[in-house]
Amino acid sequence: MATNILIVLTNTPDRKTAEDIARALVDGGLAACANILSPCLSMYHWNGKTETAEEFPLLVKTRADRYADVERVIRARHPNELPEIVAVPVTRGLPPYLDWVADHSARDAAAPVSDRPPPTIRHES
Secondary structure, three states, X not given: OOOOEEEEEEEEOOHHHHHHHHHHHHHOOXXXXXXXXOOEEEEEEEOOEEEEEXXXXXXXXXXXXXXXXXXXXXXXXXXXXXXXXXXEEOOOOOHHHHHHHHHHOOOOOOOOOOOOXXXXXXXXX
């Protein structure tokens, strides 16, 4: 089953930046949801030397046709000179969830979404 859904990955230097990008994408109707993960230690080669940094990974679920806008928002709000922005296609998934992602990342921020309910979310106590 092929889909038109992407998971866009970026790492941010702090939680505030991750939250700012996630909120702009979700509130702007460009992404159905975004996950801000726990900080991780990143090691990378930059300007001729090996660097390490604590970063907050951000996973964004969106439609493939919204990628250019998602990239634009990330670049505008990301402080790094060369931010990591990588899109991974979703090739399979729970159909009602993928429909939900498609519905909620294909709208203008002020436009209503379909009557299709979001996936059930259970919170264990």
